[in-house]
Amino acid sequence: MxxxxxxxxxxxxxxxxxxxxxxxxxxxxxxxxxxxxxxxxxxxxxxxxxxxxxxxxxxxxxxxxxxxxxxxxxxxxxxxSIADTDPDALWVHELVGAEVVEADGTSRGRVEAVQENPASDLLVLDTGALVPLTFVVEHTPAGRVVVDVPAGLFDLLDG
The missing domain is CATH 2.40.30.60 (RimM)
Structure with missing residues (x-):
């Protein structure tokens, strides 16, 4: 169970x-x-x-x-757990610890937490980045989250 x-x-x-x-x-x-x-x-x-x-x-x-x-x-x-018929559903327990990568394969860190936010919940990465869930385009229970973010989202952290 x-x-x-x-x-x-x-x-x-x-x-x-x-x-x-x-x-x-x-x-x-x-x-x-x-x-x-x-x-x-x-x-x-x-x-x-x-x-x-x-x-x-x-x-x-x-x-x-x-x-x-x-x-x-x-x-x-x-x-x-209840049976979920929505294959696109995101579960916090599947996101925490997952590697976050951009569509081009660039690794951006691992999810430490999911933070509640009025506009869109945020993935809190171990690099300090915050990524709105609206930018998640693919996820697997095996620990990988693909994001398609606007240009510049990670620029401040890349310094």
Whole structure:
């Protein structure tokens, strides 16, 4: 079973065992009633969730007091991979560590992270470069991302 990161438990919320969760996925179903997640090393089941300032207030089964949440605050939330029928879908776990090359074969570094950005999420490279995902033209789960960027994007780094 493959588990993918879908969010993080940020902090407790109130006194009734609810927590604030930041999703790292666009799949709101991950915090829907009945959703099963893994928080750290334990399985949790969503009882209810409510959107709250770009995050979610979530109640998990078995967590009825603020003290109950201590075990999962700060935990990464993971969930089973769902079958994806879109062959062009980009998954963060496939991008991190991948080599980024331009269409002409010029290597530009490796992806260290994917940074959220309102216009387009960014590939954060180990060279310090930031590449908008809109410029990705090909990717393979084997660890290669081909980008077609505007002239000059890498010039400042090449110095």
């Amino acid at each position: 493959t588990l993918l990161e879908v969010g993080k438990v940020d902090k407790p919320h109130g006194l009734r065992g609810e927590v604030v969760v930041t999703l790292t996925t666009t799949e709101k179903a991950r915090v829907a009633e009945g959703a099963r997640l893994v928080a750290g090393d334990r399985e949790v089941v969503v009882v209810s969730s409510t959107p709250h300032h770009h995050r979610w207030i979530v109640a998990f089964d078995g967590f009825s007091r603020r003290e109950d949440t201590d075990a999962i605050v700060g935990a990464v939330l993971r969930a089973e």
